[in-house]
Amino acid sequence: MDTLAPSQRVAERAHDVIEQVEKGVFIGGRWRPAENGGTFPVEDPANGLRLCEVADATPADALAALDSAAAAQRTWAAVPPRRRGNILRRAYDLLMARREEFALLITLEMGKSLAESRAEVAYAAEYLRWFGEEAVRIDGTWKVSEDGTARVLVTRRPVGPCLLITPWNAPLAMPARKIAPAVAADCTMIVKPAPQTPLTSAALAALLAEAGLPDGVLSIIPTTRAAAVTEPLLRDGRLRKLSFTGSTPVGRLLLAQAADTVLRTSMELGGNAPFIVCQDADLDAAVDGAMTAKLRNIGEACIAANRFHVHADVAEEFTEKLVARMSTITVGAGTDPAATLGPLIDERQRRRVADLVDETVAAGARLRTGGSPPDGHGYFYPPTVLTGVPADARITREEIFGPVAAIQTFTSDEEALRDANDTEFGLVSYLYTRDLNRALSMGEQLETGMVGLNRGYVSDPSAPFGGMKQSGIGREGGNTGIDEYLEQKYLAIDIPAPWPQSPGADASAAKGVR
Known part of the structure; x- marks a missing residue:
């Protein structure tokens, strides 16, 4: 018979959940300490007490993560769509099976009630399921050129290695909303979570690895020195995309830095x-x-x-x-x-x-x-x-x-x-x-x-989330959410027209002659 008071049971569960989360940087499929061995504390906002210490990544760790992402990109891009979709679907199933553990983890490091944390777990999981289904729907176009002398083939290919910077206010939903379409589109990723809430991102990375995500496709680099750690990544030509959710002032700064390498960006910024x-x-x-x-x-x-x-x-x-x-x-x-x-x-x-x-x-x-x-x-x-x-x-x-x-x-x-x-x-x-x-x-x-x-809630994985003016660039979720991680590639194929060309044909067509 359980004789513990509810608060005692929660305290014991909290200790177990925190103990199970990896505290290092995650690079190349391996958890390890930061390059210089540094750590920083994560605290419970309900009491100000320290929950644990987490690796404080350095610029060297960030570049190691980019090395891993760049090395994995070619082989990851060759993975069939159904396999990518299956990885996300397995991650969805695992997350829903462990929703209580994830909900408690969110509450401990972010503060929201367990009821709201459970809702966030379900919301985050839906992004995994949604983009798992979108992975097999990446399409292109094929058509005859205007003059009939060529064929136009348009394909959509992965952007490449991405830097995903996530905020503290939704420590599971925000990483999931970025990781899921990147996985579906065949992009490798480096995630820099907010220093206030790095534990949930670490738990999500471990879950995705368990679901079958190959080594090197996803890295996690928690840090208290965001500017120093991200700056060398933004200057490196191997990085192909930046997706950021956070304040408009920080977004403006990142856009300025991204301009030097004409880096593709998605920005979900402040609101009023x-x-x-x-x-x-x-x-x-x-x-x-x-x-x-x-x-x-x-x-x-x-x-x-x-x-x-x-x-x-x-x-x-x-x-x-x-x-x-x-x-x-x-x-x-x-x-x-x-x-x-x-x-x-x-x-x-x-x-x-x-x-x-x-x-x-x-x-x-x-x-x-x-x-x-x-x-x-x-x-x-x-x-x-x-x-x-x-x-x-x-x-x-x-x-x-x-x-x-x-x-x-x-x-x-x-x-x-x-x-x-x-x-x-x-x-x-x-x-x-x-x-x-x-x-x-x-x-x-x-x-x-x-x-x-007549509705006080708009977030929906099946709808495009994003803003106008200085609230952002691009959309997350919905049918267009995967487009942020895809490039269009056009092939002009020289194929002679299958019908004879005669002088004056264009003029006849212009007159409506068939």
């Missing part, structure tokens, strides 16, 4: 998502959507609702309903079954969120709930609602990356669109209305790559 509630909206549905769009992932998501634009006629009713719902949220460690909102990633992020709220209140906004970090260990911040937010407040221009809803009002669709589009970002927007014409008209005019229409 507007959440528009029209006068005719179903307010209960809008509040449900707001809770999802704002609090999912503790608000630490590029697709989190950032600016709430609510019609003046329904603003107070919407606010009261939102405040009532926000006030029911239980803040606590992600491993606590009673908690529905975990900690922010670290003290720096908590301080930034608190400063944004304090600054906005000082500028005249009204604090309706939350706003005071709890005492004790961990990087917790309560669900917070602000109204009367000044139009020029910093909180309306920057990603909050925390559980704070900043509400402004509007009186016309034109005003809502103007305010929603008044940003350098263009990742996602949310729109609530019961009027179909308004939905289509405003949806088309919103300058974002994705729109949640």
Whole structure:
């Protein structure tokens, strides 16, 4: 009979899960220490305590990973599509069989609740399954040239070795969303996970190796010195692609570095998502959507609702309903079954969120709930609602990356669109209305790559994820997600026309003669 308390059982499981994860760099199918033996700590944001030490990769490790990727690329590119698809399908099955272990690992190093971590595991697994099916659908074209003297053969080939840089806020989903299409397209990869959450990437790499991914196809190089480690890779002509998910300022820097070698890039950058509630909206549905769009992932998501634009006629009713719902949220460690909102990633992020709220209140906004970090260990911040937010407040221009809803009002669709589009970002927007014409008209005019229409959630492995303006370049997921890892190659084949050519044939054709 199990006599342990739930917290004791979780603690024992946590210890076992952490112990099972490899802590080194993964290069050429082998786990080893960093070149200089250096390590860095990974901590639990729920209490600030150290979980373990992980290898701190050096530039030499990065170049060794590129050596391995470049050496493996030719043989990996010859692997049949069905075999690649089968590897991803086996990885999907293994991940779903171990979803509890992966969910706990995500919660321990990132902080979100176990329920949200389980949802992330399922979401990540779907990318493995989706692109496992796409691997056998890479096609090309064959046609007769315009003048009939040649055949045009267009094939799609793997880009080649890729550097994949992933963020901390979705430590399983983000690597899976990049690795899966790269595997399907026959590209080798070097993954640099965020230093806050390297353990989940390591566990995923081990799972892919178990699923049959050949040695050298995937390398993992955790590091606290991202700029020093990635710079020699970006300068090396053997690297053919960079895929980055993270902040817009870092994305701009990487784009500048990638320009020297004209490196192919995919960028999924910052967001400043507007959440528009029209006068005719179903307010209960809008509040449900707001809770999802704002609090999912503790608000630490590029697709989190950032600016709430609510019609003046329904603003107070919407606010009261939102405040009532926000006030029911239980803040606590992600491993606590009673908690529905975990900690922010670290003290720096908590301080930034608190400063944004304090600054906005000082500028005249009204604090309706939350706003005071709890005492004790961990990087917790309560669900917070602000109204009367000044139009020029910093909180309306920057990603909050925390559980704070900043509400402004509007009186016309034109005003809502103007305010929603008044940003350098263009990742996602949310729109609530019961009027179909308004939905289509405003949806088309919103300058974002994705729109949640009467829905507070847009991420879907079968849909193209990405933004406009300074929110990114390219798309991940969907039917086009694999294109980011493929090059088109055109062969012009000299084949004489099978029919006799006669003088004046072109002129006759131009006149419509058949």
